[in-house]
Amino acid sequence: MDRSRAVVMGAGVIGAACARELALAGFEVVVVDRGGAAAATTAHGEGNVLVSDKAPGPELRLAQLSRALWPGTLERIAERDPLRGRGRAAGAEWAPKGGIVVATTDEGARGLLDFAGAQRAADVRAEVLDAAALAAAEPFVTTAHTAAVHYPDDAQVQPAGAAAALLGDALAQGARLRTGCEITGAVVRGGRLAAVRHRDGTLGGDLFVEAAGPWAGELGARLGAPVAVRPRRGDVLVTAPLPPTVFHKVYDADYVGAVGSGAAELMTSAVVESTRAGSVLIGSSRRRVGFDTRIRPEVLSAVARKALRLFPRLGSVPLTRAYGGFRPYVEDHLPVIGPDPRLPGLWHATGHEGAGIGLSLGTGRLLAELVTGREPSLDPSDFRADRPAVTKEAEV
Structure with a gap:
């Protein structure tokens, strides 16, 4: 048939x-x-x-x-395919590492805790971490934080x-x-x-x-x-392979606001996570520039500055490259x-x-x-x- x-x-x-x-x-x-x-x-x-x-x-x-x-x-x-399928699945590099959102201001802490509370009502696991628990989970994260929430269900793939x-x-x-x-x-x-x-x-x-x-x-x-789907550009910095430094996906509480914004101008927030190969990915930025493929040093600098607020230790590590891409944005x-x-x-x-x-x-x-x-x-x-x-x- x-x-x-x-x-x-x-x-x-x-x-x-x-x-x-x-x-x-x-x-x-x-x-x-x-x-x-x-x-x-x-x-x-x-x-x-x-x-x-x-x-x-x-x-x-x-x-x-x-x-x-x-x-x-x-x-x-x-x-399904023991010979090839296992290699394909392994290539995805599934890592259910969890995520941690960190606030560094009193206003950010209030917003983060309110946001997490609303998510818990929608069946999201969102666990508030005290200073000791955060330090145990992420030993190199900034001590200048005002709140932190752990999301066990966040994950990462290649x-x-x-x-x-x-x-x-x-x-x-x-x-x-x-x-x-x-x-x-x-x-x-x-x-x-x-x-x-x-x-x-x-x-x-x-x-x-x-x-x-x-x-x-x-x-x-x-x-x-x-x-009405338009490109929105984002840029990412990549470090050289490091000893274990970042153990979850860690980002600052400003990230949610940047994701939800419709602003055309540059918006940045700190998003830091490691890869299986040991490199650390540092983001993130959002800007509407059409399909302009140029990497802007000022954008990378703004991203790096925010990341260093979360992980001051990264200030001394070498960067190997930066890349950017376009994401499909709907109003x-x-x-x-x-x-x-x-x-x-x-x-x-x-x-x-x-x-x-x-x-x-x-x-x-x-x-x-x-x-x-x-x-x-x-x-x-x-x-x-x-x-x-x-x-x-x-x-x-």
């Missing part, structure tokens, strides 16, 4: 998660990307799988679903490795990958998206999933269904997941900004549930593609 064909446009972690779920649901899946797999936004992230930075509401529920799915998903990838694990599992289920394939337009028949155009011809399908991240606005416009700070009512056959899975790694599994699961008509794991209405923040005219 012929299977329905799903064309997933975008081979980052969101596209990989959607492709995997659709392949497991029995679809013939083709994943296309104008570049390489996980080579753009996914490759320029930190690998955060967080609940700590999300206020009660739909994004937190999606984060909780995703967090619950990660361990079992990696276990099944390893078990972004490209995690995407490769998901995409590899999709390919093992029969999905196909086409890189260097840029979508240039749509073929609409009977009011429905029937195929997409690319430089070598057309690619037909029964449904098309737009998972183009920051380029979703451009791709949507090419298909005749524009969405109301919610992803876009579901069908586009303006163009039947087109589905969206985009707009996760800097949380795409952590939200990917929940996004793939929810999209597959909606496509197949299964009972959704959570209410999808907040992520619908026809809400005002998505359909408003995108800024130039």
